[in-house]
Amino acid sequence: MVYTIEQVKALVREFADFPSKGILFRDIFPIFREPAAVECLVSHFVERIQATGKQVDVVVGLDARGFLLGPLIALRLGVAFAPVRKGGKLPGSVARVTYQKEYGEDVFEMQADAVTKGQQVVIVDDLLATGGSCGAAEELVHKLEGVVVLDAFIIRLAGLEGDKRLRAPVYALMEC
Numbered sequence: 202m203v204y205t206i207e208q209v210k211a212l213v214r215e216f217a218d219f220p221s222k223g224i225l226f227r228d229i230f231p232i233f234r235e236p237a238a239v240e241c242l243v244s245h246f247v248e249r250i251q252a253t254g255k256q257v258d259v260v261v262g263l264d265a266r267g268f269l270l271g272p273l274i275a276l277r278l279g280v281a282f283a284p285v286r287k288g289g290k291l292p293g294s295v296a297r298v299t300y301q302k303e304y305g306e307d308v309f310e311m312q313a314d315a316v317t318k319g320q321q322v323v324i325v326d327d328l329l330a331t332g333g334s335c336g337a338a339e340e341l342v343h344k345l346e347g348v349v350v351l352d353a354f355i356i357r358l359a360g361l362e363g364d365k366r367l368r369a370p371v372y373a374l375m376e377c
């Protein structure tokens with residue numbers, strides 16, 4: 202089967218009250234059960250990134266669901282992939298930021314040599330909610346003297362206005 206991007210979007214499911222009461226969880230994993238859907242999704246993102254006209258040197262994926270799509274996009278673009286991980290998971294010298302989540306704080310880290318001065322970066326994640334995670338990732342890239350040219354998501358939760366916390370342009374495949 203060959204998927205259209207609308208058919209890919211239709212694979213995203215919703216679960217009420219997960220992981221806690223009042224949260225409507227958007228589940229992207231059904232996409233990854235269908236290789237042809239993944240193919241369509243990756244091609245779509247690669248086209249959107251190329252349409253910016255910006256040179257891209259590194260795709261940065263956010264722990265953990267950004268690791269599903271980020272490396273596939275990087276491979277297709279023929280550029281590096283670098284992970285942003287939750288605190289204490291990466292060896293060697295790291296850049297570190299503390300960021301605000303819905304309840305309390307969390308820590309994101311990147312290896313200090315994952316992005317070099319002046320490199321242009323696309324940040325990839327499954328979902329933009331409050332923008333706390335992606336904002337922290339932007340800050341890490343800036344600490345390493347990289348330049349974020351695009352923040353790309355499968356889903357943007359429109360009501361939360363997470364893009365207002367972000368410095369780079371935002372692309373989301375679907376708005377919920």
Ligand SMILES: O=P(O)(O)OC[C@H]1O[C@H](OP(=O)(O)OP(=O)(O)O)[C@H](O)[C@@H]1O
Nearest residue numbers: 264265266326328329330331332333334
């Ligand atoms: O815009 P925000 O309000 O920061 O929320 C979005 C982030 O929340 C989820 O990750 P989570 O921190 O739940 O981690 P996980 O990927 O390990 O489940 C999601 O995958 C994004 O990374």
Ligand SMILES: Nc1ncnc2[nH]cnc12
Nearest residue numbers: 224225226227228328330
């Ligand atoms: N509603 C939601 N669904 C899936 N992941 C999320 N991360 C933050 N909010 C989320």
